[in-house]
Amino acid sequence: MDNVERIIKHRLKVISCSYDIKGVVTQELDCDTIAKYYRASDLFYRLVHSRLGRSIHMGLSDDGKFHMKDFFKQAEYVARNFSEDTRNVLEIGAGMCMNTDYLARKYPDIDFVALDLPNRNFLKMKVPRNVMLVEGDYNNLSDFYGKFDLIYAVETLAHTENKSRVILELYKALKSGGKLIIFDYYNVLPFRKMKKYEKCAYALTMSAMKTPYRGQQIDKFVKDLKDAGFTMVNVENLTEKIRPSVKKLERCAKIYFQRPVLKILQKLIVEDATMNGITGYLMDLVFDGKRIGQYNRIVAVKL
Numbered sequence: 001m002d003n004v005e006r007i008i009k010h011r012l013k014v015i016s017c018s019y020d021i022k023g024v025v026t027q028e029l030d031c032d033t034i035a036k037y038y039r040a041s042d043l044f045y046r047l048v049h050s051r052l053g054r055s056i057h058m059g060l061s062d063d064g065k066f067h068m069k070d071f072f073k074q075a076e077y078v079a080r081n082f083s084e085d086t087r088n089v090l091e092i093g094a095g096m097c098m099n100t101d102y103l104a105r106k107y108p109d110i111d112f113v114a115l116d117l118p119n120r121n122f123l124k125m126k127v128p129r130n131v132m133l134v135e136g137d138y139n140n141l142s143d144f145y146g147k148f149d150l151i152y153a154v155e156t157l158a159h160t161e162n163k164s165r166v167i168l169e170l171y172k173a174l175k176s177g178g179k180l181i182i183f184d185y186y187n188v189l190p191f192r193k194m195k196k197y198e199k200c201a202y203a204l205t206m207s208a209m210k211t212p213y214r215g216q217q218i219d220k221f222v223k224d225l226k227d228a229g230f231t232m233v234n235v236e237n238l239t240e241k242i243r244p245s246v247k248k249l250e251r252c253a254k255i256y257f258q259r260p261v262l263k264i265l266q267k268l269i270v271e272d273a274t275m276n277g278i279t280g281y282l283m284d285l286v287f288d289g290k291r292i293g294q295y296n297r298i299v300a301v302k303l
C-alpha cells in the first residue's frame, strides 16, 4: 500500500465516523437539490472559500501559491478568446456572476447573458448594464438558439450526468464559428476501472458538492463534443494550477474533522454545507491530475 492510498483510506474512515457514506453518494441530484445546496453553502463560499468575494470556483495559481487574483484567471482566459466580431457571450451556471461581471466591465461593447437556476435572488444581482440575467436550466437553451459567439462554463457542467444532452443545447445556442470554453472536474480512468478505495473517495468528493460521480469521464466528454459536431476540441490539464486553492480547503477540512469542531458545527450548520468538508478533506488526494481526478480546460469550436 503506498502512502497516498494509506492516507485516503484513513480519511475515508474518519469521514465514515460522522457521515453515512452510502447516503452521501446515493443522494438525488436534481436542480432543486443543487439550488438548496448553494443556498446552504452561501456563507461557506463567501467567508471560507472566496474571503468575502463572489467566487464559487477554484483559483488558477501559476506559482504554487494562492492569490486573490487567481479567481479571475478563468475569465481572463475567456477574454483572450474574444475577437473584433464577438458581440454576444453566454455564461451558463454563472453563480454570483463574478466572471461575467469582470468581463462585462472590461468589454462594455459586448452583450453578456448570465444564466443560472432560479435561486438566491439571482435576477436581483448587481451587474453592469450590458449583462442580461436569466433564470433557467442549461439543459434547455431553446430561447437562445443561434445567438452566441462564445459560451463559457466554469465549474458548472459537473452538476449534470447527462453531458451529451447539454452539449447539444450548447451547440445549438452557438452561432457557426462560435466557441465553447469549459473549466471543470473530470475523472481520468473510467469509474469501473478505479480501485475500490479510489471509487469511494472519488464518489464522495463529487457527491458532497452535489455533482454526480458518474458521467464525468474526460475521454467520453471529448467524444460527446465531437459527436455533437464540435471541432478543434482541445483539453488542457490544469490540475496543478488549482492545487493551492484545494490545499486551502484541505486545511479547513482538517480542522473541521477534528471532532470537537465537527460536533459544534454539525449542530449549528445544515448538513448540505458541512458536507463541503468532505470534499475539502479528500480533493487534494483524489484530484491527482493523472489517474483519478483532473481539472480541465476544454475549448471547442462549432464550424
Ligand SMILES: C[S@@+](CC[C@H](N)C(=O)[O-])C[C@H]1O[C@@H](n2cnc3c(N)ncnc32)[C@H](O)[C@@H]1O
Pocket: 031, 034, 035, 038, 054, 055, 056, 057, 092, 093, 094, 095, 096, 097, 098, 099, 115, 116, 117, 119, 136, 137, 138, 139, 153, 154, 155, 156, 159
Ligand atoms: C460551482 S458554481 C460556479 C459558479 C460560477 N460559474 C463561478 O465560476 O463562480 C456552479 C453553478 O452552476 C449552477 N447550476 C447547476 N446546475 C445548473 C443548471 N442545470 N442550469 C443552470 N445553472 C446550473 C449552480 O446553481 C451554481 O450557481
